[in-house]
Amino acid sequence: xxxxxxxxxxxxxxxxxxxxxxxxxxxxxxxxxxxxxxxxxxxxxxxxxxxxxxxxxxxxxxxxxxxxxxxxxxxxxxxxxxxxxxxxxxxxxxxxxxxxxxxxxxxxxx
Numbered sequence: 001x002x003x004x005x006x007x008x009x010x011x012x013x014x015x016x017x018x019x020x021x022x023x024x025x026x027x028x029x030x031x032x033x034x035x036x037x038x039x040x041x042x043x044x045x046x047x048x049x050x051x052x053x054x055x056x057x058x059x060x061x062x063x064x065x066x067x068x069x070x071x072x073x074x075x076x077x078x079x080x081x082x083x084x085x086x087x088x089x090x091x092x093x094x095x096x097x098x099x100x101x102x103x104x105x106x107x108x109x110x
Contacts, residue, residue: 043088046079053079054101061108073105 024030057072077098084094 046083046086046088050076050079050083054097057101057105058108061105064109066109069105069109073102076101 024033053072053076057069057076060072061069063069080089080094080098083089084091089097
């Protein structure tokens, strides 16, 4: 997965789940395990992207750059909606996050 030294300790979230669980014998379950692993990696990347974009939005607001903050806010809200449509977030969670973020940006910009 990642090139590491032989004596390096790999954190669990970087290891494939096969390391922790026995591999299935049934063909359909093997396929399901592959699908789940792909989804897990995709979901982790999307969650990380949401956090990064949220942080960038707050940094732009803290810097006092209203135009950049509004553009970043629009972008992160769009990404939150995409995550909701893909099933990564519940729609109430998405709504709450967007609302809180918009409030924080408005408060920071004054």
